[in-house]
Amino acid sequence: MTKSAKIKKNHSFIILKKLVIVSALIGFLSSFMGIVLKRSTEYYEDIFLERANNHLVFYLLFPFIGLSLIYFLRQYVFRKKENKGIKEVFDSTTNKTNNLPAYKIPSHFINGFLTVIFGGSTGIEISTVVAAATIGSVAQRKKNIFRKYKTELICAGVAAGITALFGSPIAGLLFAYEVISKKISNIFLLTTGIAVAIAYGLLLTINEPPLFAIHITTWHTNAIPYFILLGILAGLNAVYMTKTVLFIKGQFLKINTHFHKIILGSIILSAALLLFPQLYGEGYHSIKSIINSSNQSLVSLSLVVTLASILILKPIVSSVTLAAGGDGGVFAPSLFIGAFLGLLTALCLNHLFDSDVIVLNFMVLGMGAVLSASINAPFTALFLTLGLTNNYTLFLPILLVCFVSKYTAKMIFPHTVYSFIPKTAH
Template sequence: MNSKTLRGRLNRKLDALNHWRMHKISNRNFIIILAFVVGIIGGVAASVLKALTHFIASTLQDDVDWHYKYSFYLFFPLLGILLSVLYVRKVLKAKHLEHGITPIIYAISRKSSQIPVHNVYSQIVTSAITVGFGGSCGLEAPIAMSGSAIGSNTGRFFGLQYKEVTMLLACGAAAGIAGAFDSPLAGMVFAIEILLPEFSIPVLIPLLISAAMASVVAQSLYSEPLFHTFSTEWEVSALFFYLLLALLVGGYSVYFAKISSIVKNWFTNIKNPYNKVWVSGISLGLMIFIFPALYGEGYIAIQQILNGQFNAIVKNSLFADYQDIGLVILAYSVLTLFAKSFAALFTLNGGGNGGVFGPSLVMGGLLGFAFAYGVNLTGITELNVPNFVVVGMAGALSGIMHAPLTGVFLIAEITGGYGLMVPLMLVTSISYLINRSILKYSIYTKVLADSGDLLSYEDKDRSVLSMMKVRYVLETNFVILRPEETPKMRQSDIIHSKRNIFPIVTEKGKLLGILYSERLFSILLGEEEGIDQPFSKLAETPTDLVKIHEEDMESVMLKMKKDDVWILPVIDKDGNYLGFVSKSSVFNKYRALLMRQGHYLE
């Protein structure tokens, strides 16, 4: 039996299964069932990713004398990024593997929520290699991408519509985050806040199920917590310092977004992918040589600080001899903080796979530590340093991702810091507002906004228009008139045309002008002279033209509004006639897109 016959038989059986399912199980109940499935698979994927990453890291680091580890640190990150690039180019046969949360948002807005199936495993393999070998980025974005691919392809496998596929995609992302952090509530909130910003109550049920199942599976298969929990209360007298920290974290989140664009532009100018590997790998190795806390995700350094080992960040560095000097610890922590931003961005832009989700937590924790530890050094007051570390993590996540609720619930869950709910709420809110007031879009959505691919719920009309392309609403069923022809010669075509406008086009395709049916009928009825005149002499100049290669639908609609016209001719860059775009076709497409995007959460 050949593969084509086997594929045909499988498709027929799948069609039969779907036919039975649609008659026996309601769509809503079927989504609930699939939410369980996606959650379980997402939890398994998260466990595999964490286990594989930590296996690689522990294999590279165990049984190696400390004095030789500096040389390994210099070599491992470069090797990890190189292996990741080789996997993408040689195994996937692709030039680029999308990473981060941005491709998920783009898939929802532009690709009917379709994510290639290879992302289920390729995200796990490449991110485990990158981070396991010391790449300074996080695993959360890759597992969110992997989970989204699980949800997307599950929905497509069962032939579901766009809104159901989008729902399952979000369930997969929630499962990935829940499994990675053992934080089901944060996984659900992340999916709503980042992927489904306009939602209704029924959305919560599948998301809760997927996130809860993923968390249960992840804890069963790989129970090592991200952070050891601690329980503490905050003092109202420290409120002023929490507010100061919020201002610092908000400012740092703006800095990180700015430096992210700069580093991305640097690497964009490097065309050879292997040159990117060398530049990023060697730079990262040198940074880790000076700041060992940059190795891998960086969570170990944060946990040590939470345990009260404030000098741990200096202890294993070149400056270990000065680990008991407070000012050295403070200065080194600040330098590590800024080095972390470059280390993460170099890893990601150089070819490694990961995300800024994890680094934002580490950077926020380091900033919170430096702030509280520095205040304590002054003797003004005595702040609870671990509390400020935890709150700083939430604030950085909120500002960088524009996700204050995710920041609050994630940090509260993974650290057990529910007693810090008030400062968590204040710091995340202020950090978000500072970043949002300066940068309209988050680090995830800015690229999409610049390219017009972002579905914005604040300006839905403009957003939906940005999703349209002129070629999608182009109408071509018009009677074309030639310059040398006359109304008498084309009388029958004119009378029987269902259109009221006629383009006059040369044999080579050039648009010379247009004529409206009212004038042509007037000429044919003898009310106006010109029945034997060539169309080249009767042609009228269009009010305006639409150039398909350089205009978007927003500018087209502005032209129509300015000139008070209903229809405009469309030409290519050489002036050749392509067709017409009318308000009717735009409105029809607009309604279709609005229904598709606005009701996928019903």
């Protein structure tokens, strides 16, 4: 081997070693941040929700307080710039000169936390994704040799953040591929693989339980036609949510004074929460509640109307939350809508057609199906749903409904809230 060849080989080894180290660091920081945000949000959301249930006036005050705090933080702490969600990550990965500034880490962390605990009807997932992506973006700027691996290091942060939130390293890796990178390379597999391994190791170390404690033992092949029906309904609901988000954001953009956006958003959100407290925050508390009572649910007209109303209102209040200045995305709303859609579908099938489908199974399938259609990432939705429940019994049914819902949605409306680019006037 010539001297120049040895130097080149050593240089490649040094770069590889540094990538391993920085990926591990990104994985730890991103997952630690995700766990802290998740636990702190759950803790304070429970306290605030209990207070609002005991004193209904807080349903009127909390949304206004939360949106106002976020606005003032942006004005006086975070450079007067609004958070644009996951599109910030897309802009950074597609443009070499467009980097995610370090203040995006505390900005999304704090604003995501405030949005949810004060009743904003969205979740912390996209806040975590952008903050974790920023950790990767900041890391790649520390050394010149990392500059050409910008996307890979951003994906490492994103994958670790998703792993921390949902307990599935495969879902983290797939989300980074299906939604962010859309291409695989050896460096991508190296950086994201190390990051999700560190994140999952941290979860095991602290013994983090799955988000939903669901005991699923079986499913029946004669329910496959009903699974397909659920997939179609999930695709329709996902399109409704996507179009609702795009429409309401467009309407709020016409309001020039931000304070007026806060007032309007607070009024709409407060009214919805008074009618249906299940819409408070990301709604995981409501999913856990119906999981525990799903098999005892008796079908009545009032129950059907309540579930249908929640399905109609959730995309509206989530959109209003985001348009009025809240931080978040469509992850949590998709899981919420999917669970309630699955519950409503199963109860109606059993009551009207004596189908004898397993209600709990349909709730889990619905979560995966709506998420798949909403973000156009069926494999991410599959493994994320499995990670949520830590149960792989429904692997094949979830895979089926995820693809049915995705292609149902794409046939009706080919865009997601991530991919849609509004037309500008010329």
